[in-house]
Amino acid sequence: MDSSSRHFLTLGLHTMSGYKEIEALELHSMLSREGVMLVDVRSDEEAARGLIPGARHIPLHLLPLHFDELGGTQPLVFYCHSGIRSAQACAFMVSKGRGNLFNLQGGILAWGKSGYPLVPKH
DSSP states (O other), X not given: OOHHHHHHHHHHHHHHHTEEEEOHHHHHHHHTSTTOEEEEOSOHHHHTTOBOTTOEEOXXXXXXXXXXXXXXXXXXXXXXXXXXXXXXXXXXXXHTTOOSEEEETXXXXXXXXXXXXXXXXX
């Protein structure tokens, strides 16, 4: 199978799952627009090392308690260390009927490797 076919199949899987995988460059572009919600689902200890500017920190295990605050139709982007827990956050939100969801592929590691800044958690 050639790479374009694999890419199409991957996109199809993400579309069917109800959320889209995005790369750091796309997230950076999205954050320049109004109305994007960005949520860091890492642990308190991980988040203490820094957040992506504009992010709100909600550890994954507390996400069900904050579901109502994350409703609406605006784009909602989750990230974690490497993209696995944030994919779980996306799947949870899909199961609750939330749309317009995005997962940062590669997590904060990919963000940092792309040269984008972090800010201290307040």
